Amino acid sequence: MTSSGSKDAEASASSSAQPRATGWAVIREALSRRPSRGQWIVALLLFGLGFGLATQVRTTQQDALSGARTSDLVRILDDLSAQRDRLAAEETQLQATISDLKTSADQSQVARDASKERLQNLRILAGVVPVTGPGVTVVIADPESLLEASDVLDAIQELRDAGAEAISVDGGRVVATTAVVDAPEGIAVGDTVLISPIEIKAIGVPGTLAAGLSFPGGVIESVREVGAEAIVVERDVVDIDAVE
Amino acid sequence: MIAVLGLVVGIVLGLVLQPTIPAALQPYLPIAVVAALDAVFGASRALLDGIFNDRVFVISFIGNVLVAALVVFLGDQLGVGAQLSTGVVVVFSIRIFANAAAIRRHLFHA
Numbered sequence: 001m002t003s004s005g006s007k008d009a010e011a012s013a014s015s016s017a018q019p020r021a022t023g024w025a026v027i028r029e030a031l032s033r034r035p036s037r038g039q040w041i042v043a044l045l046l047f048g049l050g051f052g053l054a055t056q057v058r059t060t061q062q063d064a065l066s067g068a069r070t071s072d073l074v075r076i077l078d079d080l081s082a083q084r085d086r087l088a089a090e091e092t093q094l095q096a097t098i099s100d101l102k103t104s105a106d107q108s109q110v111a112r113d114a115s116k117e118r119l120q121n122l123r124i125l126a127g128v129v130p131v132t133g134p135g136v137t138v139v140i141a142d143p144e145s146l147l148e149a150s151d152v153l154d155a156i157q158e159l160r161d162a163g164a165e166a167i168s169v170d171g172g173r174v175v176a177t178t179a180v181v182d183a184p185e186g187i188a189v190g191d192t193v194l195i196s197p198i199e200i201k202a203i204g205v206p207g208t209l210a211a212g213l214s215f216p217g218g219v220i221e222s223v224r225e226v227g228a229e230a231i232v233v234e235r236d237v238v239d240i241d242a243v244e
Numbered sequence: 245m246i247a248v249l250g251l252v253v254g255i256v257l258g259l260v261l262q263p264t265i266p267a268a269l270q271p272y273l274p275i276a277v278v279a280a281l282d283a284v285f286g287a288s289r290a291l292l293d294g295i296f297n298d299r300v301f302v303i304s305f306i307g308n309v310l311v312a313a314l315v316v317f318l319g320d321q322l323g324v325g326a327q328l329s330t331g332v333v334v335v336f337s338i339r340i341f342a343n344a345a346a347i348r349r350h351l352f353h354a
Contacts, residue, residue: 023292023350030291035246038298042287043250045305049280050254051263056273058262069271069326 124166127175127244131166135203135238136210142196142228149187151226153180155200155219162212164202166240170194173242196228206234271320272313275332279312280305282336285343292350312336 033039065073123129138155140147156174159167167174172192180189187194202209210232213219223230265273283305290296312332319328348354 023347023352026292026294026350030296031248036298038302039246041302042247042298045250045280045302046247046284047250047254047257049277049284049305050251050256051258052254052273052277052280054255054258055263055265056277058259059265059270059273069329071326 125175127166127173127242130239130241130243131203132237132239133165133203134206134236135164135201135234136206136213137233137235137238138200138202138213138230139233140196140198140200140223140228140230142198142223144227145186145196146227147187147198147223149180149182151219151223152187152189152194152198152200154222155213156180158212158219159200159202159204159209162204162209164204164209166203168201168240168242170198170200171242173240173244175244178244201238201240203238203240206236210234271325271329272316275312275316275329276309278333278336279308282339282343283308285340285347289343289346289350292347 035043065076068076120129124131140155152169156167156169169189170192172178172190174189178190180187182188183193185193213230213232220230220232283301286304287296287301290300315332316325316329319325322328
């Protein structure tokens with residue numbers, strides 16, 4: 001068939017002397033042929049081919065899914081479902097991580113708050129910060145300097161026993177290490193020499209503090225026995241500005 | 245000449261109009277296009293062989309398209325549409341390569 005075909009081709013392109021130009025001559029001849037009815041039909045078919053080709057190319061570019069088969073779509077759907085499940089699992093994991101981190105952050109916050117509170121308490125006890133709160137003021141009038149250091153110390157100890165958080169005597173803060181001594185000039189509390197009237201401020205529960213001072217045989221009574229006068233006043237707000 | 249013009253006009257119109265293919269025809273169009281391409285390559289080879297015939301081309305073109313569509317349709321009904329489509333494309337591809345080789349030998353003697 002090939003040999004007869006080539007023979008025919010040579011016959012139809014007999015005007016061409018060069019065998020090399022045979023194929024091209026056939027094409028040239030075919031292109032310059034006058035349109036016959038058969039040519040029109042061929043043109044129509046090729047038009048349909050071109051149209052279908054272009055349409056298919058466009059469709060494929062527009063949406064890969066619309067041209068896919070049912071089995072392919074099912075596979076794609078399965079893939080996407082698996083992917084979604086995987087992502088959902090990942091999301092759950094990440095949510096758990098978030099809540100873990102939040103919880104630990106909360107715990108840190110609680111610990112930090114507790115430390116702050118403890119620090120504040122220790123500062124109050126150490127007397128390095130001013131304190132304001134409910135409490136009592138005790139004014140001891142002792143114009144003749146009849147009291148001794150032990151009487152003032154008794155008062156301070158009673159206030160401490162009654163739960164006083166902070167105490168000051170004549171503007172000097174009283175802390176754990178504050179000495180109360182009899183000095184030549186009078187009674188010295190820390191660096192402060194007491195001058196009548198002696199003012200003692202204490203912060204704590206006012207009723208408890210007052211009761212701690214006023215019970216029979218207590219500080220007030222012993223001060224009176226010595227010959228001085230003591231007045232206890234319960235207050236809602238007592239300011240102790242003095243710091244150690 | 246007019247045949248080549250028809251092909252060009254068809255491509256241009258398809259690109260410009262962007263027609264929507266009916267869903268029922270969607271699996272068949274690509275196969276039909278490949279089948280028609282095979283017919284066109286076969287016709288080109290026949291032209292170079294000097295045995296081109298309008299009638300033969302028209303019948304082979306339409307026959308190719310119809311048989312390809314029928315095979316795919318049957319495949320879809322039997323549940324092996326994807327495999328049969330692949331098979332049809334492979335067969336036509338082989339034929340197109342063979343025809344292209346023959347055309348190349350004619351035009352370039354290589």
